[in-house]
Amino acid sequence: MARRMMSRLGQWSSYVFAVDFDTNSDPIYFALASKQSERPQVFRNVLADEMCYSLHVQSDDKIERAKFYGGLKKKLSKELPPECTILEMSIFQPNVKDSVIKGYFLKDASKSSATERVLGELLRNDPVYVCSYLCGGEDRQWSQHLWSNTEDGWVEVLEKYCVVPAEKPVHHPSTLNIINYDVFYSFEDAYKVLQQCVDIIPESKAVLELVDQRLKSKEKTDFPVIVIEGLDATGKTTLTESLTEALGATLLKSPPQCLSPWRARFDTEPPLIRRAFYALGNYLTAGQIGQEARQAPVIVDRYWHSTAAYAIATAVGGKLGNLPQAGSEVYGWPGDLLRPSLVLMLSLSSQERMRRLQVRGQDKTMEEEELEANHLFRQKVEEAYQRIEGPACVTVDASPSPDQVLQQVLLLIREKCHL
Ligand SMILES: Nc1ncnc2c1ncn2[C@@H]1O[C@H](COP(=O)(O)OP(=O)(O)OP(=O)(O)O)[C@@H](O)[C@H]1O
Ligand SMILES: Nc1ccn([C@H]2C[C@H](O)[C@@H](COP(=O)(O)O)O2)c(=O)n1
Numbered sequence: 001m002a003r004r005m006m007s008r009l010g011q012w013s014s015y016v017f018a019v020d021f022d023t024n025s026d027p028i029y030f031a032l033a034s035k036q037s038e039r040p041q042v043f044r045n046v047l048a049d050e051m052c053y054s055l056h057v058q059s060d061d062k063i064e065r066a067k068f069y070g071g072l073k074k075k076l077s078k079e080l081p082p083e084c085t086i087l088e089m090s091i092f093q094p095n096v097k098d099s100v101i102k103g104y105f106l107k108d109a110s111k112s113s114a115t116e117r118v119l120g121e122l123l124r125n126d127p128v129y130v131c132s133y134l135c136g137g138e139d140r141q142w143s144q145h146l147w148s149n150t151e152d153g154w155v156e157v158l159e160k161y162c163v164v165p166a167e168k169p170v171h172h173p174s175t176l177n178i179i180n181y182d183v184f185y186s187f188e189d190a191y192k193v194l195q196q197c198v199d200i201i202p203e204s205k206a207v208l209e210l211v212d213q214r215l216k217s218k219e220k221t222d223f224p225v226i227v228i229e230g231l232d233a234t235g236k237t238t239l240t241e242s243l244t245e246a247l248g249a250t251l252l253k254s255p256p257q258c259l260s261p262w263r264a265r266f267d268t269e270p271p272l273i274r275r276a277f278y279a280l281g282n283y284l285t286a287g288q289i290g291q292e293a294r295q296a297p298v299i300v301d302r303y304w305h306s307t308a309a310y311a312i313a314t315a316v317g318g319k320l321g322n323l324p325q326a327g328s329e330v331y332g333w334p335g336d337l338l339r340p341s342l343v344l345m346l347s348l349s350s351q352e353r354m355r356r357l358q359v360r361g362q363d364k365t366m367e368e369e370e371l372e373a374n375h376l377f378r379q380k381v382e383e384a385y386q387r388i389e390g391p392a393c394v395t396v397d398a399s400p401s402p403d404q405v406l407q408q409v410l411l412l413i414r415e416k417c418h419l
Contacts, residue, residue: 012091016166017054018173019105020088021046023318023376027173029166036141037164043135043142047107052133053119054089054144056103059127062181062272063196068127069102070270079118081110088317092176094169100177103129120155123147130155133163172322174315178330182271182315183308184279185334193276201269203262210258211280217290217338223249224417225289225338227300227393229309230346231381233356235398235405239346240301242406247419249297252288254306255281271314278307286338297419304333305343305388313380320379326387333390342416344409345385346398350378 018027030042043052055072057065076086085107093099108115116132123130130147141162148158184190191211197204226243228236244251255263259281266277282304292298312330316322324330333339348356385393394412398405413419 012161014093015091015099016094016169016173018090018092019054020317026168026318029168030142030163031166032144032161033164034162036139036162039165041135041140041142042163042165043133044140047135048109051108051111051115053106053108053115054103054131054133055106055119055122055128056089056091056101057127058129063193063200064127065102066181066270066272067200072104072126072128075122076104076106076118080106081108081112081114083110084108084115090173092169092173094167095171095176097176097179100173119147123149123155132157171324172316172318174317174322175324175328175330178312178315178324182275182311183330184276185332187280187283187334187336190276190279190283193273194280197273201265201273203265207259207262207266207277207280211284214284215287215291217286219338221290221293221298221338221341223293223295223297224341224413224419225293225298225300226413226417227303227305227340227343228346229302229305229343229385229393230398231348231353231378233353233360234346234348235356235402236301236346238402239398239405239409240299242402243409243413244299246406246410247297247299247413249299250292250295251299251301252285252292253301254278254285254303256285256288259284271311275307275311278311282307282337289338289340297417300340303340303343304337305345305385305393308388309381309384312384313377316380320376320383323380323383323387328387331384331387331389333388339391341391342413343391343393344396344412345382345393346405347382347395348398350375352399 012032015031017030020027028042028046057068057072059065059068073086080086087105087107089103089105091101091103106115119130122128132145132147133142134145135142144161144163145157146159147155150156179185180189191208194204194208198208228240230236240251243249255278262277266274285300285303289298289300308331312323386395396405396409396412400408
């Protein structure tokens with residue numbers, strides 16, 4: 001047992017655990033040690049006399065991890081007693097990219113054995129690590145107990161570690177796995193994800209077939225390509241239609257129409273798969289842009305800025321300040337994706353945007369509902385839009401009348417694209 005404890009501590013000693021008790025504050029960071037700490041207890045201010053547990057996915061396969069993590073939340077919400085709060089948790093090596101293992105931390109106020117029964121079942125049947133946390137002794141120190149399966153199917157506590165406070169890392173853990181999990185910076189990286197999904201998501205095959213037939217785009221287009229970006233209901237459809245008419249241009253969208261039959265299906269998938277789908281949509285649209293921009297200017301309704309900004313804002317938990325700094329590589333443009341001549345981002349106050357959403361009165365997508373409910377998320381999307389480079393977007397005040405916005409944008413296009 002002592003040897004096993006040494007080896008697991010060896011494995012986890014460079015890792016820090018982060019629990020999001022409150023999305024508006026920093027997570028609580030802790031580490032594992034063989035000896036107790038003299039510093040104050042990590043959970044003292046956030047836990048009453050509650051039982052606590054943590055779960056994290058144990059698999060080397062990225063797709064399996066993503067699918068299981070998404071499904072796990074639904075399963076826990078359904079099966080655990082209602083007094084059990086499910087919080088997001090990650091285990092990571094501070095400031096080391098691609099080191100995050102996601103999980104959940106449970107605060108159980110139910111005082112029933114139901115939670116342990118559900119967790120025992122999970123441990124027996126699913127690729128998870130399960131731990132319980134106890135607070136004991138005169139100095140009320142916390143310890144973590146790793147659960148294990150015995151050969152005859154019972155659950156036992158295998159190893160015990162002391163829980164000690166850890167430093168706040170320079171980079172918020174949710175920023176460490178953005179590249180190739182939430183945002184893809186080459187066609188190949190996004191393509192590989194869908195290829196690996198063919199057996200579990202049959203629709204991936206049809207998407208890949210379409211993508212295989214995509215038109216290849218040149219780096220330089222003959223006519224200017226102007227992308228219109230912005231949050232929902234900022235006026236993109238209204239403006240792109242009037243611009244197209246005013247400039248005698250061709251109107252395209254990303255994702256393109258040909259992906260519509262599969263969009264709703266991929267919207268239900270975890271970020272890794274969903275974002276790979278949207279990334280491939282941009283390459284399909286790029287092929288169409290290359291073709292159309294031989295004959296006329298092209299206006300594009302959403303493109304790479306939307307894909308990256310929504311993905312980054314969703315991935316990064318908590319405060320606006322947790323976003324990667326401006327200039328970070330996560331805001332870079334994929335080297336193999338056609339670059340537009342100009343990107344304009346329509347910006348609107350949240351009150352006016354809400355008014356327009358209400359006037360329009362259509363069904364809202366889940367992400368639109370999230371935008372409404374979550375002012376912080378909206379701010380993160382807009383901030384990420386503004387940090388993306390190569391080309392960066394130019395912000396346009398979208399609050400005047402449709403015609404005034406059109407005139408303002410035509411002036412910008414004439415100035416920047418010499419049209
Ligand atoms: N400049 C404007 N002033 C007032 N209302 C506007 C203006 N532009 C658009 N609208 C109205 O706001 C609503 C949203 O506009 P629109 O559909 O063009 O936005 P959008 O950005 O394309 O939205 P989404 O991304 O959700 O499709 C519509 O009812 C539209 O008529
Ligand atoms: N090029 C694109 C276009 C859209 N998305 C994602 C981002 C949001 O989740 C959603 C918004 O689209 P809308 O509801 O306005 O059609 O689609 C993307 O990732 N990349």
